Amino acid sequence: MSRLRALLFRAAFYGLSVPVVLAAPLSLPFGHRAVVRYAHFWVRLHRWLARMILGVAVRVEGRLADGPALYVAKHESMFETFELVDRIDGPLIVLKQELLRIPVWGLIASRYGAVALDRGAGSKAMRHLLRAGEAVRASGRSVLIFPECTRVRHGERPALKPGFIGLYKALGLPVVPVASDSGRFVPRDGTPTPGILTLRFGAAIPPGLPRKEIEARVHAAINALND
Template identity: 55%
Template structure:
């Protein structure tokens, strides 16, 4: 089967299955957030099954998965890691664009799951709102997952970190676990997906309390460790 045939089959199976999952989650959203999170775990396992069986893509983990509440700062090259990191880490709360909350049906579900919406305009009010949501998540004992470069990038690209990351780091006083990955080689933003192994390298925890320049430099270097 060609790469395009595998890609089209994946899209059919995964997106139809995801529509069913979102509709089921709407009913669960009336009950409790933990019920939605358990449902989300099944969804991300379904994504991993589709990626492995239909596309021939699987994950190789290097380093140790973090324990306890931390800030997960990851490279972002594809949709793949947005699902796979949740599968590996349990129930982290992702920092995501506020406009995604407005997507019909899906937005209501992810809001109930417990995420941290961020306004890209970066106003003081938006930052306060993000920090309030982040503190609520940490109080629940959950980790926070953020893509500090702010958007998906192609393999080899190393944009600077967005300023909101340093603000979150200072406010939460939590260690940061950087994650380097190379999903973009198999999962380009456009075009067919290719079989292969995605490496996710979890770095050693970086302690809280560092200066902005030091934390940004250390995280930027760590998440780009697979870029060659």
């Protein structure tokens, strides 16, 4: 039954996503907020289909920062990527460069507010992030980053990648760690199972902390649901 639900979900979501994404450029002439609202419509479609077909719902714990912040999230599946775009209300997102090369989708993601991260470019990628960080700080937007850089299985605790520290220093914003247990219900490899996954917004951590301290605090907070 779980496999059947997974097949139905994929057929419904991807089948509906094709016309939604192809129509997305129609929102461009109406400005950035129109692009954000259109993207959130797609995200909410994903949420509704997941609840109705997969039996997967979302529980949110904690609260957002009062102003712009650097949201640093656990990455166990694509589910939290969708959810956090909507819950944080249009943050700039740090994504791997390959995603922005997808026709149409990459254009919309760029206009929405996405920064490409070339994981093989080393210091060049870091300089790009720092320049983007300066522009974001001037815009007053929050930023969302997945510091593990790839999806991990539930329970895994890889070290944070250096890009997080670079943005933390460049932005000078408080950090809100986000824990997720999405891998329990919609695993990277495996069949989704019904349940209520949790997104937990931790207490804001101030800017300006030493590297070891901020890394330790964020690493502990985003893995808080692993147990």
